[in-house]
Amino acid sequence: MFVHLEEVQLTGYDVTPIGRVESPLVDRAMAPKQGDEGAPDADLVFDAGVADGAKDLRPGTDVLVLTWLDRAARNVLVVHPRGDLTRPETGVFSTRSPDRPNPIGLHRVTIRAVDGLRVRVSNLEALDGTPILDVKPVLDRETER
Amino acid sequence: MFVHLEEVQLTGYDVTPIGRVESPLVDRAMAPKQGDEGAPDADLVFDAGVADGAKDLRPGTDVLVLTWLDRAARNVLVVHPRGDLTRPETGVFSTRSPDRPNPIGLHRVTIRAVDGLRVRVSNLEALDGTPILDVKPVLDRETER
Numbered sequence: 001m002f003v004h005l006e007e008v009q010l011t012g013y014d015v016t017p018i019g020r021v022e023s024p025l026v027d028r029a030m031a032p033k034q035g036d037e038g039a040p041d042a043d044l045v046f047d048a049g050v051a052d053g054a055k056d057l058r059p060g061t062d063v064l065v066l067t068w069l070d071r072a073a074r075n076v077l078v079v080h081p082r083g084d085l086t087r088p089e090t091g092v093f094s095t096r097s098p099d100r101p102n103p104i105g106l107h108r109v110t111i112r113a114v115d116g117l118r119v120r121v122s123n124l125e126a127l128d129g130t131p132i133l134d135v136k137p138v139l140d141r142e143t144e145r
Numbered sequence: 146m147f148v149h150l151e152e153v154q155l156t157g158y159d160v161t162p163i164g165r166v167e168s169p170l171v172d173r174a175m176a177p178k179q180g181d182e183g184a185p186d187a188d189l190v191f192d193a194g195v196a197d198g199a200k201d202l203r204p205g206t207d208v209l210v211l212t213w214l215d216r217a218a219r220n221v222l223v224v225h226p227r228g229d230l231t232r233p234e235t236g237v238f239s240t241r242s243p244d245r246p247n248p249i250g251l252h253r254v255t256i257r258a259v260d261g262l263r264v265r266v267s268n269l270e271a272l273d274g275t276p277i278l279d280v281k282p283v284l285d286r287e288t289e290r
Binding site for chain 2 (some may be wrong): 012013014015016017018034050052053054055056057058061063064066068070077078090091092093094095096100101102104106131133134135136137139
């Protein structure tokens with residue numbers, strides 16, 4: 001079920017992709033719901049303009065990747081969690097649904113290899129071509145995802 | 146030291162605040178670097194238009210709050226971590242610096258109380274008035290932040 005936003009904010013901010021995901025996952029139907037549910041390895045391909053920002057990414061490091069889920073629906077406020085119609089409708093801010101007002105994906109991955117602007121990571125459930133907005137280090141290896 | 150982006154992407158996406166932070170923190174100089182370094186309790190005040198999305202937020206729950214760090218500098222690609230000039234310059238994607246191309250803040254907090262569109266949370270280091278972009282549940286209480 002879809003619920004439409006009744007109010008639209010007049011002010012917004014422009015996010016600019018810093019790169020793209022290259023992945024064998026090409027549509028939502030084949031993508032796992034979460035990265036630890038069988039997602040493949042994928043590449044983060046950074047734009048040359050942000051090379052300095054990515055220069056200290058190292059294999060073996062866990063990072064948080066923020067993406068723009070460009071195939072999500074932004075007018076959704078309640079969903080059945082994980083698309084399971086037997087579960088009650090839940091506000092999207094209590095779910096990880098990609099469909100939400102600002103469809104920012106949050107993915108915890110491990111860096112496998114670095115080749116210039118191309119960074120191979122494990123267990124990324126984002127689709128091929130998904131814009132990357134940010135990469136952040138995990139603050140505490142044991143407690144973050 | 147500031148490094149300017151040499152390339153500007155032609156395509157971007159518009160993020161729309163879903164609410165604002167109300168906090169005693171009013172400037173960066175007084176804000177802790179991370180939420181577990183003495184940040185105060187603060188309120189997430191949701192816009193009425195996204196009320197359905199927030200309806201299932203409950204006291205005692207840990208959530209991830211995504212904010213737009215509207216007082217950050219977006220033309221920064223390398224920083225001295227934590228502003229410590231004795232530490233080597235590091236690419237921002239290997240730091241939690243608020244200054245970065247897309248200044249999206251990621252905060253793990255615990256919900257203390259819910260009063261309609263106002264949600265009291267613990268340990269939020271975002272400044273008063275910071276736009277909120279998204280709230281997501283923690284997938285694994287032990288392993289996420």
